[in-house]
Amino acid sequence: DQQVKQNSPSLSVQEGRISILNCDYTNSMFDYFLWYKKYPAEGPTFLISISSIKDKNEDGRFTVFLNKSAKHLSLHIVPSQPGDSAVYFCATNRDDKIIFGKGTRLHILP
């Protein structure tokens, strides 16, 4: 039972444009939603989070939007840079149990 779904395994975006990564979830009881980024041969690194009581959180080039009625969240990266090429994991936290999606590989094209 996949509680967090990232339906796009990969995404290619031109450098300088907006990257939009999407995630759907099934359980309305999650407390927090998270995004992590992973480079090859490294562990994931925390990017940004949003509380379930908010609908937007911004940190520099990264903005996360939460649509509770649709059980959907998205990560916007503006503008996209070459160093953003990585695998992005959406995750949720409920009662200190973090559940990750399967990830979306983002390719930033020159």
Next chain:
Amino acid sequence: KAGVTQTPRYLIKTRGQQVTLSCSPISGHRSVSWYQQTPGQGLQFLFEYFSETQRNKGNFPGRFSGRQFSNSRSEMNVSTLELGDSALYLCASSSYRSYNEQFFGPGTRLTVL
């Protein structure tokens, strides 16, 4: 501050053997979580320890176990290895106040032959 360290980085075992992986968290972090990453299933939560107590457990068989020591270092053990246990095992530590921001180690790549 030194990051999360995991040893060994690579391991090759055969079916039926057992393996122990080690994780040293960031100094001051008392929470240590373990994850299994495979190409098909992504990152799956194994268990989490806080102050030597297992607080949370994922949906893995009893062959997967762990423990945490008084200095917050943690070990996980997999007994009776199966081919499907081949994966990258990641350890992450976090402070109690900021559990969402987990700091991951580089992982241990386990290959079961």
